[in-house]
Amino acid sequence: MRPPKLTWNAIGFKKNTKIILDILDSILENIPEEHRRIRRTPENFRTEFKNIYDTMNRIDTELQPLLEKQLRVKFQTRELLYLALAQTNLNSLYRNFGEYMKTVEIDNPIRDSDLVLLSSSGETSKVLALLGDAALDLAIVETHWETSVDRVGDLTRKRSEFVKNENLAKICDHLKLYDYRLRKLKAQEKSQIKEVIHLKGTLVEAIIGIIYMENDQRELIRIIPYLQ
Numbered sequence: 424m425r426p427p428k429l430t431w432n433a434i435g436f437k438k439n440t441k442i443i444l445d446i447l448d449s450i451l452e453n454i455p456e457e458h459r460r461i462r463r464t465p466e467n468f469r470t471e472f473k474n475i476y477d478t479m480n481r482i483d484t485e486l487q488p489l490l491e492k493q494l495r496v497k498f499q500t501r502e503l504l505y506l507a508l509a510q511t512n513l514n515s516l517y518r519n520f521g522e523y524m525k526t527v528e529i530d531n532p533i534r535d536s537d538l539v540l541l542s543s544s545g546e547t548s549k550v551l552a553l554l555g556d557a558a559l560d561l562a563i564v565e566t567h568w569e570t571s572v573d574r575v576g577d578l579t580r581k582r583s584e585f586v587k588n589e590n591l592a593k594i595c596d597h598l599k600l601y602d603y604r605l606r607k608l609k610a611q612e613k614s615q616i617k618e619v620i621h622l623k624g625t626l627v628e629a630i631i632g633i634i635y636m637e638n639d640q641r642e643l644i645r646i647i648p649y650l651q
Contacts, residue, residue, distance in 0.1 A: 431503070433500075440472055442532055443468075444473060447472065493649060496634055496646055507552075509544045511549075512606055548629045558635040558643055592624055595626050600630065
C-alpha cells in the first residue's frame with residue numbers, strides 16, 4: 424500500500440507579499456517626501472519586499488521552466504519552489520513588518536496568523552532539504568543496487584560521491600538555484616567557501632524534497648541521471 428503524500432497548507436507566500444507591497448505604497452503616498460526620517464522605515468521595507476516579489480516572478484518565468492526542462496519533471500505547487508528557496512533571514516523581515524504595522528494608523532489586511540506563517544517561511548527550506556536528503560539517499564541506493572554482495576563497497580562509494588556537498592554545489596550551479604534565493608538584501612552574506620557550498624547543497628536537497636513530496640520515490644529515481 425502506497426503511503427499518503429506529504430503536504431503543506433498554502434501560506435499565500437506571493438499573494439501576501441504583494442499585499443505588503445501595496446500597504447507600503449499606501450503608507451508612503453501619505454508621507455511627504457521631505458519627512459525623510461519617517462519615510463526611511465517603510466522605504467527600507469519596500470525595497471526588501473520588492474526584491475522578494477521580483478525574485479518570485481523570476482522563479483515563475485525563468486527558474487521553474489529551467490528546472491522542468493533540465494529534470495524532465497513538472498512542479499505542481501509553485502509555492503513549494505518559493506519555500507525551498509527561502510532563506511532564514513526572511514523570518515525576521517516578516518516579523519518586523521508585523522511589529523511596524525502596529526505603529527501606524529492603517530488597517531492591515533494581512534491577519535496576524537498569516538504573518539506568523541510568513542515569519543516561518545525561512546525555516547521551510549531546511550525541512551524540505553531534510554526530506555530531500557533522506558529521499559536522495561534511498562534513491563541512490565536503489566539506482567546503484569548490486570545483487571552481488573562483493574559489490575556493496577561500490578554502492579557506498581557512489582552514494583558518498585553523489586551526496587557530498589561539493590557535488591551538490593555543482594548541481595546547484597548547473598540549475599542556477601543560488602541566483603534565485605529569497606532573502607533579505609541587507610542580510611550578511613555567507614563568505615566562507617564551505618558555508619556557501621553547504622548552502623548550495625541544501626538548496627538542491629530542498630528541490631529534491633519537493634519532487635519527492637509531489638510525486639514518489641520512483642519519480643526521484645527516474646531523475647537521478649539528470650542530476651549527474
